[in-house]
Structure formats: C-alpha cells, structure tokens
Amino acid sequence: MIADNYLAHTADPRVRKPEAATGSPRIEEEIIKAIQDATGNESFSLKAPRRIEGPVDSDRLHTLASLIWSRVGFQHLSAISCVDWLAEDEFELVYHFWSYRDFCLVSAKTRIPRETASMPTVSDLWQPALFFERDIHEMFGVVFEGNPDLEKYILSDWDGPPPMRKDFITREFAHDHFHFRDYEPDWDELVKGGYHSNRGEGGTDV
Amino acid sequence: MEKTITQRSAWDKVLTKLQKRSLWMLHYCTGCGAVELPPTMTARFDMERFGIMPMVTPRQADILLITGYLSVKTLKRVVLIYEQMQSPKYVVGFGSCTINGGMYWNSYATIKSLDQYIPVEFYLAGCMPRPEAIIEGFTELIDRIGEGKANSWEDYYKNYEFYRKNQEHVFGTIDTRTDIPDDAKYFKIGEVEK
Amino acid sequence: MNTFLLLIFPLAGFLIAALFSAFSKKGLVVGKTFAFLGFSAIVLVAIMAKSEIGSIIYGPMMFGWQLQFGLTAISWYFALMISGISWLTVVFSLGALREGGTYPMYYAWLFAKNLGMLGVILSQDILAFFIMWEFMSWTTYFLLQQGTKKARSTAMGYLIYAIIASMILFAGIIFLHQASGSFGFSEIASTVAGFDMRTLILAAVLLLAPMLIESAAYPLHRWMAPAYSSAETGITAFLSAISTRIGLYGVAIFLFTVLGFTAMKKLSAGHYFNLQVVIMTIGAFTMVVPTFTALFQHDAKKLMAWHSVGQGGYMLVGLATATSLGVAGGLFHIFTYLTYVTLILFCIAAVEYRTGTTNLNSLGGLIKKQPIAYVGLLFGIIGLAGIPPMNGFVSKWLIYRSLILGGHPFLALAAFIGTLGTILSVYKLIHNIFLGQLPERYNDVKEVGFFMQLPIWILMLVVLGTGVFPGLILGWVAKIQVSLGVEPLAVTLSGVQASAGQLNMNVVSSVFGATMLVAFIIFLIGGRRRIVGQYNNYAAGHFLDKTVKYNFNYNFYSAYEHIFGKRFLNPPVKRGEEGLVALVERASDFARRIYTGGLNTYLAYSLGAVILMVVILKGAI
Amino acid sequence: MNSVIGLVVWIVFYPLIAFTVGVFLGGYGRKFTARVQRRVGPSWIQPFFDVIKLMRKRTNISHGYMHDISLMMLVSGTMLSLYFIPVPGFHYFSQFGDFVVIIYLLLIPSLGMALGVGETANPNGSIGISRALQMLFGYEVPFVLTFIGMAMLNGTTSMYELVQIQQSGGIATWGIVTHPLLGIAALFALQGMMNEKPFEVIIAPHEIATGPMTEMGGKYMGMMFIQHLINLFVELTIYANLFLGGAKNWFELLFKLFVLFTLILSVNSVFGRFRTDDAMRFMWKIPLPLAAIGVVGIMLGIG
C-alpha cells in the first residue's frame, strides 16, 4: 500500500520541472489550497519562498499528515523537531515535510502538554520518523504511541532526566559529575618527570 | 624490588633502543580528532617511518590514542580496552578536550579530564592537533621510551583504587573481566596502594 | 589350536551372553565382567595364534565341500586388529554403558559380530567366506539396532545394501563353482587365469562388487554413515573402525589371491584404462565425495561416520595400485585408520557421556572441562588428517608416493583433496566440541572415569608410537605383501627405504621435537603470561557476558555453500535412497501386521527366505 | 657435508639465517608497498624491531594451554619444514623427507594456529580460521598439482633431486622454462599461500579485525611474527627450488627470492581482497586448469 502510493507520487527522476525548482509562488499557493482541500485546515500559510507552515492540533496531526502525504505528495519527512516551551509548559513538535514533486517544504507545528507528553507516531507513514521519534523520546521524554522501537539509543548509558528539557541544566550536571582540572599544576615537575596524573588531593606522582 | 630507570642493565638499554622503534597504535576513533589520523598515516606525513602502525585489537596495541573528547559511553569502552591492552601501554591524550573538556566543558555527556580515569603518558594540545604535532608527540614518546621514562602505565596498577573510584563515580561499576590488582601481583608490577 | 579357539571363544561368548541376557534382569555388571574376560581371552588367543600361520583347520562338510579355516599373514593382521579393537570397545563400554540402559543383547551381538568377522578372515575357501560373511552381515544389523529408535530404520538401510551384496556374492560363488568345480581359492584362481575377457569381467564384478558395497565405496557408500552414526557411540567406533574394513580384506584377497595380477593385466584397454584404474577411480571418488559430505555434518558421529567412508577410499586406492608402496600404504592405512578413528569416536563418546549430545552446534569450549578427551581427539585428528608425526601420515605418504610415481597425478590430487577436506572437517569437529565459548550449561562437566580414559590413553600411545616407529607395523605389512605376491617394501623401524627418496619418521619426529623445544624456549623468553577467562575477550569494545553467544560454529565452511549452492549438500541420490528405505520400512510394517511379531520376527522370516533360496539354488549346483 | 661440525653449525644457524632473510624480506615488502603508496616507509629491519617489542611486553594474556602450545606448533612447524628444504650448502634433512613431507609439515603451523585461535573463543578468529582452511583448497590444490607434475616429470618426489636436475641443465631445465603453465599456476598459488592480496581474506582487518590475530598480543604476536618471517623464506624458497632451479649459492638464492617477492608485492599493493568464495573461484578458474593442462601434457609426453 505504502509502496504503491510512493510509486504514484514518484515522478520520473529525469523529468525535472525547472520552473518548480526556482520556487514560483504560484505553486506554493496551489499547495496551500491543496492542503486546505484535502484536510480542511485553513491555517497553513506561506512563510518564505518554498516554506509553508501552520499549526495543527495534536490529535489531528496524524490525520492531517496522512492526508498531506497521500494527496499532496509530501513523501519526504525531512525532520521532526521538538522545542521545549518551559514557560508555557508545552512541547512543540514541528514536522518538516518535503515534496519531491513540488519542491516545497511544509512545517506542521503541534503542541502537547509537557507532563503527559504523548503523540501518535507517524512512522507508519514515513519510516525515517522511527529515528526522529526515538531521538525526541530520548532527549525530551515524549512518548510516541505506536512507535515499535523507543529503546534508548544514543543515551543508552544515561540514567538522568531527558537532557534536552529546559529544566535540565547541563552546566550544573557537569560540575556535579565530572572532575575538572585543577589549574595550578606544578609545571616544573611536569617538564622534568613526564606527565602522569594530576590526582588532586593526596596523590603523589611517581 | 622493581628496577628503576637508573638500574637498567646495558642489555636492557639496547633492547629498549630497538623496541622503541616499533609502536603500534590502536585503531579506535574515539573522537573527532581521529580525522587527522588518516593524513598522519598516509602518504603525506607517513607515520610508518617511525615504525608506528595502526592496529585493530587492543591486544596488539601499544598506544591508545584518545582522539578528543570522550563521552561517558565511550569512556566505558576505553577503560575496557585499556585494561585489555598489554603492558607497557601508553595513553596519549589528543586535543584540548582530553585535557580540560575543551569546548565541551559544560556538556553533560563528556568527561573533562582524561587522566582521572586512566593514566596518560602525555597530552597533545590543540583543537585539533595538526599531523605535525601528532608526529612530534610520537617522536617525543619514542624518546621517552628509549630513556625508560614512559612508565605511566604502571600507575594504573599502582593506583588502581584511585582510578577505579573516579571511573565508578562517572559510570558506576563495570565488569571489564580484568582483575587489575591481581594482575599487578601476578606480573610483579609495583605495589598496589591500599 | 589357537586358530580354532579364535572361532570357538566368540561363539561361546555369544551363546553365554545371549542366555544371560535372556534370563537376567539386572545384569549389566556381570555382563560387563564376562565380556571383558571373554574379549581379553580372544585377544590373547589372537596374539598366540601367530605361530600357527599357515595351518588349516577343516570345518564341517557343506554342499559336498569341507569348509577350511586357517591363518595367513593378512588374516593374522586382521585378527589382531579385530580382537584388539573389540577389547578396547569393551573396556570403554565398562565405563560408558549405564545401569538401567536398554541394551538387551549388546555384548551377545558384539561376540557374534566378532565371530562373523574372524570367520571371514580365517576362511580359506570361498564357501566358508560366504557363510561367515552372511553371519557377519546379520550380526551387524542386530548390533546396529542397539541404539536409538532411529537406529532401527537406518539399520534397515544397511540391510538392504547387505542383502544386495550377499546376493551378488552368492551369484559369484555359484558362478565360480560352476566354472571351476571347487570352492578353494587356489583352484578358482587357476581357473580364472584361463578366463576370457568377458567372463573375467563378470567374475570380477561378482566378486568385487559386494566387497565394495561392504567397504562402502563410492557410489554405494550411502548406507554407512546414517547407519553407524545412529548406533551407540562405542559401537559406532567399533563398526567404523573394523567392520567395513572386512570388505577391504575381501578386496585384497580376491584381487590378489583369486583374480590375481593376470586378471588386472588382461582387463585393460590401454595404459590409462584397466581394472586397476577403475578400482582406483572408485577409490578416488570414495576419498573425495564422502569427505565433503562430512564437512557439512552437524553431528559429530555422523561426521566421523562419513570419514570412515572416505578413508576407505585411500585403502582401496592403495591396494589397487598393486605396487609395493601402494599396497603397503593401503594395508598400513587400515591399521592407522583403525587406531585414530576409534580414538576420535571414544573421545566423542566421552563428551557425549557427560553432555548428552553430539550436536556440533550446541557444544563448545569443553577443553577446559575434558582436557584428556581433547588431547585424545587432537591426536586422533592429527592422525586422521595425516600430519606428522602421527601414524596417519606414514600410510598416506606411502599412498601418495605410489600414486605420483605410478603416473596417476589426478588420483594423487584427489588423495590430497581428500586430505584437505579431512583437515577442514576435523578442525570443525574439534573446534565445535572443545574450542570456542563454553556454554553456561556445561559448567559442571567433568572428565570421564578410568575405564573410559584407558582406551583413549592406549590409543594415543599407539597413534603416536606407530607414527614415530612405523616399522613396528610396516614390518608385518611387508610380510603380508610377500604372501600376497607383491614385492615387499624395504622397511626400517623408522620408516621406509625406497629407491626414489626415503621417509625417516624418527628424524622427522626428533626434529619436530627439537624445534618444539626451540619454540618453547622462545615462548619462555617472552614475558610472563596469564590465563584469562573466556569473557576477557576482544569484542570491538563491547562487554561480554554469558548472555552473549560469542561463538562461531554453525555453518563453519559457508564459502562452499556460496560457491556450490545448497543443492550440493542434498544430492538427488540421497533422496532416492531415502525413498527406498521408506518403501522397505512400509513393507516391513505391513509384514509386521501380518505376522504380528516384532521386527526381529520379520527378520527371522526373511532370513528363512534367504536360506530357502540357498537350498533352491543348491539344486543348481 | 663432510664434517659433523659443519652439519651442527648449519642446523643451529639455518633458522637464524632464514629468520634474518625473512626480516629483510619483510622490511623490503613494507618498504616496497610504501613506495607504491608514495610513502617513505619504515626501516628495512622494521620487522625485527616489531619482534623485539612484542617479545618484551610485560603482560601477556593467554586463553589456555592450547593457546600457548599452538604458538609453539606454529613456530616449530615452520622451522621443521625449513629444515627439509634444501638450500645451497645444506640439504642434509631433505634426504629423510621429500616434498610430500614438506607439504604436510607446512600444514602443522596452520593446524596449530587453528587450534590456538579456536581456544581464544573469539568469533573473529574462528571466522579467520574458517577462511584460512577454506582457502587451503584454493591455493594448495593447484600448487600440489604443479608439484605432482614436476615430480612425475623428473621421476622423483625429492626436492633436492629436483634442484639437482634443474641445476645440472642450466636455465633451459628450470621448471618455469620447461613447463611455464605449471610455473604460472604455482605463482598464482604462491600468492594465495603467502596470503597476499588479492587473496588476503584471512586477516581482513576491516571485516574480522585481523581474524586469527585478534586475541594474539605480546609474545604470542611476537611468535606469529617470527613464524611469518621464516615462512616468507620457506614459501619463496620452495617456489624457487621447484621452478627457478634452486640456487648454486646464497647470492643467487637471495636474488631469486627478492625478485619473486617483488613480483608478488606488486600485485599485492594494487589490489583489494577477494571475498573468500570469489578467491577460491578464481583459484579454480585460472591456476587449477593451467596446472591440469600442464600435467596432462606431461602425462601424454610420458604415455
């Protein structure tokens, strides 16, 4: 099913549309209209050349995304970004979709509460979402329902809080956990006897 | 009982002179400094002139080059691999990040001072050190080995408790399957400090 | 007298043991003791019988012919091997057979099998040969059944071949009797000398084909590995070591005594095509094909069973060269093979005794738990691969030399390919059982007891001893050559003195020892070493523990699979044969329903049918 | 060999000579490859420094007694085959064992290595051994066939006699001249035997982390180095004796060895490695038919 859709949308690679590559506003307006037709969402707007963005409700995102994917042809999920708006107590998830056909990027933004951060996955539509969602899960603690693999990956040896949250202060953590160099070494000793370890209190060099 | 530098026999000196001409470096790209190693190895700078070759497994390697920052996750592996290496072994800290954390001084993921966790023979400063600096460092190491001064590896056996404590502070207990204090007794390397 | 006892002792042993097993419910200890004493007696008798070489004992009259038994040089050689290996098997069984096992007639059939084999090699006429041959085949069948349930069906596979072989041999005997009017070897030989080409081909086929089937020569070799490997391991050792080699005894006797060189010379069409070359080619295929089948086995016993097929090829080729070097090689190879294959299978049995499996994919790392079995297996595989200083090397060297200098380069190449295949598969054997990672479940495995170790030690000694001093055995082989009418080999205690280059195993071994010493000194010069645990290992920076299976053993030689594809491992012949066995089984199933007896009952009927056939055919004689 | 003392001196010093030649060959190899790669390369006796370094390691780990013994088997097997190879001035042992013996003695190091590596319980090592043993089929089969051809032709399996026959007739009787097919086939096989690219599937650092050497460190690696260096001499000398007419004196021998080694190194330095099965396919497609044709030719010549 997925493959069929891709085939339908995959233009012949050798037939390029030069006018599209230059990004004429006409195409972008068409896309906004197409999104509107397909999803009924009227909030998408042109932000910059080839950049369309708009807010989506978190519970409607998956529906919208699948409509965008299947009707308008945004086959490439460029990235999913997450922003921690601590003051508003919300996470903002930004889905960046790229259309190989229309050479245009759609950013769909959605907000979810920080405490019960949970989103349906889009990995059933875009396979790359597997990585992005796992990454956001690790770094922010957002749970993506339906993602088959949310195991720790990059931070597999980390047992602290999700580090990308704004309330995690990396500077304090580093000061608490790591030994910082004492900046008064005995340079004469170092030059003479070869550098061993600067062992702080009590340690003597060999 | 251990022979100090001055007590070395003439035979020992001769062999050390030969031995220092062969140094094998562990092929482990721990950090971004590793990108300067291929130029050092290959035609332009040609590390093999000094008998330095990259080696795959820790069993064969003499030099453990920590090429830049070490995340805690890598540090675990580095400790494992360091313990798997056969003494004498030399750790060379490469780049500012190994000395004081460099530009990652406030990162939650990287350690700030390599010599707290494994004994370091010397550091190469810079971000990142140029191939010339690496070669300079290696020739320095060769000289030190020839003079019998490059003995930092013994420090790990002698002060294992210290290193172990620091390691455990960062990542908890790991089982590297190498019993360092017992090895020190078995191979008669120094005295283990209580 | 001793020759006579050689037949009487096993017979008596068979009867007593059979009675015993019929009446005693819990008699394994008694049975073991009796078997040990009995086989010790047979060995003693066999050794003492040396002085009686050349004597003839007359047996009962049959079909108007008095059966003759007697010792010749070659039959004494075989008698010694048979009795020796039986004794070792029994000693091994003292430890290996467990109380409460289901071996109703284990020792009885072992005695019977001995009787059959000794009878074959002692028989001095073709009728006695046939009768004892039949007896041997049936006892083999019953012995094979002393294993798993699977053994019953595979034993049936053997039986099909055995019956075919018997039928052909029987036809051959009738044919030769018709032609010469006698059953004696010498009378037949003189008649054969006068045969024309076509008759000679018929005689050769009728006599040699059954022998080749029994010795599992290509392409009639497929029965052997499944049958032997499903038997109890001690029996596998015993059977693969000696039972099949009786076929080679037959080849030797018929080739040299009955058919003679004249036949070989006559049966030729050009320099590169004659009977000799045909047999040698069969031998070459037997060397190569089963060896490669062995390479892909996942069961240690099956792997060794395929090797016992493959090694037969060397003996066959050696015998068929009919040169001084080749025949000596073939005959010596029978002995060397017997020693190391028994050794290997005993070691496998020792592992099986403790771990309960011979599956190569589930074992591993047992060297730390069963070092003696490991060393035994090591000696065995070095012998099997034919690497100095073990005895296997000497026999293979003789065969190579004869092939190269006899102008058979491609046969020599085949022999070498067979050797390479052997090295590969035995390495897989030792690697998958003893080396690599030790699975956690085998942490409590211990070395086996004294009675199982004793044969391993003895055989290790023999394998090394006859390797360093091959003259011990080659001396007798040279005598056999004289009796067979082949120019004897110039043998010294330390090896072979031949015209174009000599072999001195004493020199090879002592230089090996010296260089080993040098290597040891180099080893000592280096720094101190420490033995570490198996998880202190390079894993590219990962931490190993018991949850990680870090051991490569399945599909060890996968490149061949990439080259030849999987069909290579499952050729159509095998499938056809499986079909045949299934058919016979179904038939026997049907028969069983009719006669309502067990399988043995059915067999008794078929035995009766064979006897009936003999009686009918008697009229023809 | 008219004096016992001379014999003893040879027996003692022959391995040392072979080792020294091996050191220079090894150093030359590294230097040559470096020059192809536009580098300066290490010292000429770099392998010697490596051996000294490895033997002087303070801590060595072993995985068990077989691991230790395997290294001894490795060194001793190579030294053993060395003794049976005739060189100018020394052919005492070659009368006690012919080429078949040498071929088999050359298997001792392989087997020893295989057993030791097996005990290290490292899959990289086991895969390496599996490849090494499979590769035996690749190169040993054509190599043995070429030898069988030479032996049949000259009616002897003794390497010393082969050398004598070729020496007596000058260049015209050299194996490579009289039977170029066999010589070329054996050259291919030699490339595989010496484990040089494109047949270097056993070490393959990027695939299996140097395979059999994975768990070898310190003196274990040192002994492997010693064996490797002696082996360079052994394998090149075997080829020189079989096809290049042996040598009258050591200068000639060394000249032949270095020329032969250069040939092998130049192929080595411009090719990657085959996969195991491709390497075997290549061996069966090119050298084996060449050798077979050569042998058939010899057979027809006789018959």
Next chain:
Amino acid sequence: MSELVTANDGSSLMPGAKSLENREYNLFIGPNHPGVEGNFALKLTLEGDTIVKAKTEAGFLHRGFEKLMEERLFIQNIAIVCRICVPDPDPNEENYARAIEALADIEVPRRAQFIRVLVLELSRLASHLFTFGGHAGTIGLYTMPNWSISDRDRILDLFEELTGGRVYHIYNMPGGVRRDFPAGFASRVRDVLDYIEGRLPDYDNLFFNNRILRKRAVGIGVLPRERAMEWGTTGPNLRAAGFAHDVRKDDSYEVYNELEFDIPTLKDSDAYSRLMIRRKEVVQTIGIIRQVLDKIPEGPVWNKQPNPLKWRVPAGDVYVRSESSKGEYAYYMVSDGGVRPYRVHVRGASVTHGVHILENLLVGTRIEDASQLMFSLDACPPEVDR
C-alpha cells in the same frame, strides 16, 4: 549434569537438544574496529557468515551539541557547530549562519555567497576523497587511501590558507565570511583542482575500474528507488538509486542557482553505484568551483553586525536545508529574541543512512561486506550522535 544426560536409552540427543542448537551468534563491529566509520558500532547477529539481524549503536560521540548551543551566545556557537560533522564541517557553519541570517533578516554580500559556495564545495571534495580512501580500505586496497587522503591534504592546505584551520574552519559568520581571499589564492585553488582532476584517471585505474572492487561492490546492499525514498534516503545515496534530488538545485541556497552543474544519477543503487555517484560528483564539484572562481564578483565579504556579545536575534523559527557531501543537512532554529538560540535542532544527513537503512541493508549480506556497505552509505556517526 545428570539431568542433562538421557543417553540411557541410547539416544544421542538430550530432549530438546534441537532447542539448544543455537545457530546464531553475535559479532560486534565497532566501536573499536576499523570496519566502521568513526566511533560507531554494528551489533550483528550472524548465522554462518550471513547477517540475519543487525543493530546499530550510536551515541559514543554524543556531546549534546543542541543543549550546548542553548547555553551559548549566537556568535559562540559558530565555533562548535562545525564539530558536528567531522569530515565535512562546512555545511554546519553555513547552515547555522544562514539560519541566523534568515531570522535576523541579514543581507549577505554576493562575494561572500560565492566564497561560501567555494568553501562548501571544497569541503565536499575533501569529504569525497576521504570516503574513497575509506571505501578502498574496507576492501583492503590500501594504496588508494594513501593517495586520496594525501591529495585531500592539498585541499586542507587551501583551507588553512583561507581560514586558518585545516579541519574546522569557523569561517562562515552571520552576514558573510570572516575574511577575504589571500593574495593569489584563486590561482592556487585552480592549481589544486587541476592536480586533483589530473589524479582522477589514476584513481580510476587503481580503484574505480579495479575488477576486484567491481566484484565486491556490485550488487551489495541494493536499495531500490522506492524503498530508498520510503526510508528517507537523501543526497548521493538517493541519486545512486536513480532519483535526481539535490537540495542545491531543488531548494537552492546561496548562489547555487546561478551556477551550472548536473545532478548525476545512477540506477543500480548498490555499493558500487553509491561509490561511483561520488566519483561523478567530484567532477561536478570541480566544475562548480571553477565557475565560482570565474564568476566571483569583487566587493565586501561581510556585512558588519552589531556587537556579537550583546546581539539579540529576533524571535521566530526557521528551517534551513543544504546539501552536504552525505546528503540533506538541515537546521531548525528557534529564537525567543534573546542572546542565545532557544533551540537548535540539527538534522544530520546520516540519521537515516547510518541507522535504519544500514540496519535493513545489512540483513542478508555477508560479514565480508558489512563494513563496505557502511562506507558506501557514507554514514557519518557524529551527525547521528550530535
């Protein structure tokens, strides 16, 4: 042990011995292994020599760049973003600078744009030469790395002359580039380009047309076009699958739309075509650099910005993309109007190639080809880890 032994009935296998038969075993490639690019791990499950399951493990190079950037001034971050991708650092700097420029609406002088393109393309060239060496190394052809990496050093020398740094350049600033060409730089760039172009036939003879390379790389890790797009493949890997997508053309930035270059595509999408597409791109890149040198206008290279230490970037968010040597690179930057970026998300090119695509392609291939496959995808672990 006794419970395991059921050999009493003569059965050679214990009950359930089949289940004990474990055909699979684990093999680790990396992090300490030459067969991986950088500090990365492949955890393979093999059956014989065939991979039946592959897992990657990253994070060994994790430094928390995105977190660090939130703690630093906009200007400070320029020094660390280049560290995200080690062999090809410049797209990071350029993307970061461009994101700020988009947020703060800064005009970049045309000369600076041309210089940026020059730097980006030189970096791409260097990265490709590096990859050729790496790929050749995986099949054991060590002459190639010796040649190509030492040739790459000539480009690094150019960088050093232009920017002061061999590897990390810290050269792109918001508003332009840090400094103009030194005297005679353009001709030296041309010399290096001529040299590298002259070396390409040598590379072809040694490496690209090497029969052993073909034997080994053709048909390895085939990623059909549909599947490649499904998995989010980008950059050269996607073009090797026959789909002509290039951010430089499709979502053009800087002055790429003023330069003429082709997007080479290949059809087979195996390791060999992924290698060859980079070989073709080297030619294109050399052409682009020549055009830059021809067309570069005179003028300033940097629009002066206010005091960087107190510099506040207007609130807003922006998503900038570029084409690095590995594929699509993107920065999502959010500013809350403060002196530090509120959030920067880096989408490295290798996050798709190095993780799920690699894991999927590895299944069914053989251990011999694992590292070659990784190098052919040119997955760069630091991009994954950040």
